[in-house]
Amino acid sequence: MQIDLSGKTALVTGGSRGIGRAICTGLAESGARVIVNFRSSAEEAEGLCREIELAGGEAVCRQGDVSDADEVEALFQFVESEFEQLDILVNNAGVIKDTLLLSMKLSDWDKVMDTNLRSAFLCSRLGAEMMFRRRSGKIINMSSVSAIRSSRGQANYAASKGGILSFTRACAAELAGRGIQVNAVLPGFVETDMTRRVMSRAGKQTLERIPSGRFGQPDDIAGLVVFLASPLADYITGQAIPVDGGLSI
Ligand code: NAP
Secondary structure, eight states: OOOOOOTTTTEEETSSSSHHHHHHHHHHHHTTTEEEEESSSSSHHHHHHHHHHHHHOOOEEEEEESSHHHHHHHHHHHHHHOOOOOOEEEEOOOOOOOOOGGGOOHHHHHHHHIIIIIHHHHHHHHHHHHHHHTTEEEEEEEOOOOTTOOTOOOOHHHHHHHHHHHHHHHHHHHGGGGGGEEEEEOOOOBOOGGHHHHHHHHHHHHTTOOOTTOOOOOHHHHHHHHHHHHHHGGGGOOOOEEEEETTOO
């Protein structure tokens, strides 16, 4: 069995760095045309597109804050006008603003909920509309083990990622009859800019909690996303799949 995504158009939110970057590369290597969305790291996004094209793939960058309804509207207008179709949507953009509940500001809560959860709603609504027309599509939402295993200081983050799981199931039930599958991926500790601070502070203790004995790498997550984006996963929908080296067992 081989994964062939040629002829497919994929949009990856927050594709410029970390896990999103690996997902963009994986989708492009499998033949998809990739739209690399980013908010502020233009240089990284442009570098990634060049890298994909040098390797014989197709990629284009598009700036847009996916927590902002107008910017999401503009992003999807771009997808519509440039590509006419959307086959794969990866709602990957995310942030953390960890702090204990008593010192959590409303702005910390809103920022995390808006970037991690509201964005998935805004993008899925417009993405599903494009997929509806062709009666086929894949939506892959980035959740986290934090949705099912709680850590101190993550009330906002855990709530946003738990929300993603419920959102995924509800959308999957609604869209399954239209040939659109919606699934969630739950990474454990993956080495990216997002986790650098935690790893430098508590890397050893964190590692001891992972049965596989190593941190995840962005490619570990990208492999599952590429599979879920492919026809091999046509009968999988509404699922929440951890990729965490056994952390959530
Ligand atoms: P990362 O290295 O910090 O990258 C985050 C990406 O999201 C960047 O490309 C960033 O783009 C983009 N982004 C942030 N806010 C955005 C916005 N408003 N609009 C558009 N793009 C935005 O993080 P990561 O570790 O790769 O995490 C990717 C996803 O996996 C997140 O949803 C995260 O919650 C989830 N996750 C990560 C881990 C982990 O251990 N790393 C574990 C579980 C879940 P700019 O640079 O342009 O701002």
